Amino acid sequence: MDKVGFQALVAEVTGAIKGRALDADLGAFLDDAFPADGETIGAIRAACDAAIEAGWMCDQEYGGIKFGRVIKDLDGFSVDVVAMNDVVGPHHSHPKGEVDLVMPVEGDAKFDGSGQGWVVYGPGTAHNPTVTDGAAIVLYLLPGGEIEFTR
Template structure:
């Protein structure tokens, strides 16, 4: 897996959602169009595992969270950025999503859930704030951020 091949996989998803509001309807669309047991979701999950093993994804670590921005916002993926984190049974730093956040939840061990949601897609709307939490196991969470916007806040 190369960064270029990974970007091509992500472009398929961002092409399907470009211009849509970030809301519960988008989460439903993503879960129907790219279900967790479907080929596109599984290809992205495998690409994440391969990229982490190759050392270019989740190449930083702080507080038990492995993370990294994989793709900066660009036209090829409709001005989304892509970040991937690996978390196991912990709560991450509080942050806000000025333009919203789309989460792809990829359980790796146990019955991992991200903010209470299992394998699949979850969407936070513009202006939302949370402390990302993985419970009941270990997971990758891939974040699509419109224009790469994220603001870490004081807790």
């Protein structure tokens, strides 16, 4: 799959959430509208696997974390994809929030304690993104592309 096809897949999600508050209600909406075992998420996961193998996704690496901004703006969100394996990432904050799609690759991988599916961080939150119990691909949707690395 190429970047245009990938963008079309992710646009199904961003189009459905644009303008919504980044909160627990959004997490519940995403779980219902785009379940982790559903067709859309399966297609996004397959596209990520193919793109990483092709070399145009997660084409940067630092500290054992492969990453890259795939789309600068899609319905007001940037789209970043990160591949992590039992690692703690750099501390950062989300001025406008962050929406994450966790896709375990091996083991029972968890991202910040959450398994396969959606994780939503509200505006002003911060964390060290952490993958435990295996490897995972995490798709990040950042409103306005805003992220602030703090340490």
